[in-house]
Amino acid sequence: MDLKLQDKIVLITGATGGIGRQIAEDFEKEGAKVLVVYRNLQKFEKLTEANPTITGYHCDLLKTDDIKKMIKLIVEDHKRIDILVNCAGAVVEAPFAIVDEDQIEKMLDINLKSVMYLTKAILKPMVLQKEGSIVNVSSITAQKGGRGIVAYASAKAGLDAFTRSLAIEMGRKNIRINGVRPGAISTDMSKTLKERAENYIAEATILGRFGNPKEVSKGVLFLASNETASFITGTTLNIDGGFML
Amino acid sequence: MQLEEVLENVKTVIDNSIGFPAKDIELEQTLFDELGIDSIDLVDILFELEHLYGIELKISDIESQARERLGDQPYEIDGVITPEGLKVISEFMTEVNPEKFVEGLTVHQLVQLFTVHSLCKIVLYRIDEEANKT
Numbered sequence: 001m002d003l004k005l006q007d008k009i010v011l012i013t014g015a016t017g018g019i020g021r022q023i024a025e026d027f028e029k030e031g032a033k034v035l036v037v038y039r040n041l042q043k044f045e046k047l048t049e050a051n052p053t054i055t056g057y058h059c060d061l062l063k064t065d066d067i068k069k070m071i072k073l074i075v076e077d078h079k080r081i082d083i084l085v086n087c088a089g090a091v092v093e094a095p096f097a098i099v100d101e102d103q104i105e106k107m108l109d110i111n112l113k114s115v116m117y118l119t120k121a122i123l124k125p126m127v128l129q130k131e132g133s134i135v136n137v138s139s140i141t142a143q144k145g146g147r148g149i150v151a152y153a154s155a156k157a158g159l160d161a162f163t164r165s166l167a168i169e170m171g172r173k174n175i176r177i178n179g180v181r182p183g184a185i186s187t188d189m190s191k192t193l194k195e196r197a198e199n200y201i202a203e204a205t206i207l208g209r210f211g212n213p214k215e216v217s218k219g220v221l222f223l224a225s226n227e228t229a230s231f232i233t234g235t236t237l238n239i240d241g242g243f244m245l
Numbered sequence: 246m247q248l249e250e251v252l253e254n255v256k257t258v259i260d261n262s263i264g265f266p267a268k269d270i271e272l273e274q275t276l277f278d279e280l281g282i283d284s285i286d287l288v289d290i291l292f293e294l295e296h297l298y299g300i301e302l303k304i305s306d307i308e309s310q311a312r313e314r315l316g317d318q319p320y321e322i323d324g325v326i327t328p329e330g331l332k333v334i335s336e337f338m339t340e341v342n343p344e345k346f347v348e349g350l351t352v353h354q355l356v357q358l359f360t361v362h363s364l365c366k367i368v369l370y371r372i373d374e375e376a377n378k379t
Contacts, residue, residue: 127289128296172285 003225006031009078010224013061013118014088015054016043018187019137022213023085023220025051030221035074037061037088037118061088061114067121080129083224084122086115087137089156091189096150104151111155116162126175135223136163136179137216140240143181156181160236167234176233178223183240186210206242215239251365251372258293259361262286272362273340280361290364300371304356307337307367324351338363 010027014020015036024047027034034054038044044056059070074081090110092103119134126132141149142156160179167177184190184201193201194210202208219239223229238244256267263286276282282290291302303309311333312320320330328348334355335346340362 123288124292124295127292169285173289 002227003030003221004227005083005221005225008032008082009035009074009080010083010085011035011037011074011081011122012085012087013037013114014086014137016040016047017087017089018189019182019185019213019216020085020087021047022217023087023137024054026214026217026221027083027224028053032083033078035078037070061118062109064117064121067117071121071125075125081122081125082132084119084132084134085137085220085224086119086134087220088114089137089139089189091149091152093148093192095148099151107151108155108158111152112158112162115159119162119166123170123175127170127173130174132170132175133224133226133229134166134175134177135220136177136236137220138163138179138181138236140181140183140238140243142236143238143244163236164234171233176223176229178229178232178234179236180216180219180223181236181238181240182211182216183238183243184210185216186212201243204243205240206245209241211239211241248365248369251368252361254297255294255361255365255368258290258297261293262290270361272360272365274361275357276359276361276364277357284356294364294368298368298372300368300375302367302371304359304367306370307363308334308352308355310370311337321352324353326350326352326355340366 005027010032012020012024012034015024016038024034024036028051036044036047036054036056037059038056039058039060048054048056057070057074059066061067088110092107094103115136136159138159139156141153142160145153163177163179170177184193184205186194201210216239219237223232223237252272256270259265259270259280259282260267263280263282265280270280274280291304295302308320311330314333315329318329319327321327326334331346331350335343340360341358345358
């Protein structure tokens with residue numbers, strides 16, 4: 001099915017990670033113009049080695065002035081921003097009772113606050129162009145919770161509430177906001193989880209295995225596209241192999 | 246920049262946003278009650294004006310000025326504007342009937358008093374601020 005994403009301007013965060021990279025590559029394959037926000041130049045260069053047409057913008061997503069400058073530059077360069085995929089995220093595992101306070105702050109900053117800051121800045125061009133689609137990459141832990149990831153799961157639950165509330169606000173402006181909740185997906189980020197609990201996860205997942213980034217990416221592109229999801233907003237789709245059943 | 250010029254653009258932007266005919270918009274009409282604008286409409290009205298003038302608008306600009314003038318005195322307590330706050334804000338918002346600044350008025354309710362003229366003043370204030378920067 002043609003997702004009609006050709007020439008769409010798509011901004012992606014977290015595109016140097018496992019799921020984000022797959023999302024960036026899949027948008028490229030659909031003919032979209034992919035722009036990624038990066039902090040680590042080496043990781044970005046690794047991404048563009050295989051995908052030379054991807055354009056990068058260096059930005060600290062916790063610095064609102066830098067975000068505004070970046071959005072202004074993107075609009076100058078590309079005239080519009082059709083789709084935003086918020087995929088940047090990080091997890092630090094430790095029992096909550098002994099986790100450092102600055103780690104709690106970091107989890108909320110990376111997984112929730114930075115998404116809010118970037119999304120807020122991008123709403124202006126989307127409102128002016130009278131159209132837009134945003135997809136937030138959450139986590140199944142937002143619903144399920146998880147040992148050792150209390151702050152991360154809380155931030156992702158906040159992200160789900162953000163998706164719903166913003167969808168309510170922006171629907172009349174023809175801006176759709178949706179999300180996906182990946183379950184156990186084979187990436188570098190889930191490496192330790194896989195080593196520690198592969199058997200448990202395979203057993204608890206109805207489909208009996210870890211997912212792969214491609215399976216998440218398919219869901220993101222589906223929700224981002226006006227061809228497939230024009231009447232879907234405020235939804236966060238579980239892509240978890242049935243883990244939550 | 247003259248008020249008349251800003252007013253014409255504000256009228257056009259409101260017309261484009263909510264379909265209220267520009268020719269029927271008057272300076273003294275309230276945005277919310279009389280023109281039927283709601284807070285989400287206000288978002289694209291502000292964005293359109295920002296885009297048009299290359300400025301960043303904040304609906305709280307008038308309150309910020311009032312807070313600055315009050316110095317150490319509180320502008321509001323628990324969301325209710327203090328008597329001193331009411332006095333100062335009414336001096337900034339001379340376009341609004343002074344009788345509307347009643348005791349117990351909340352920060353949230355203040356926005357409901359905004360008129361087309363108030364919006365023009367916010368735009369003019371920001372244009373001046375930008376001009377003073379350069």
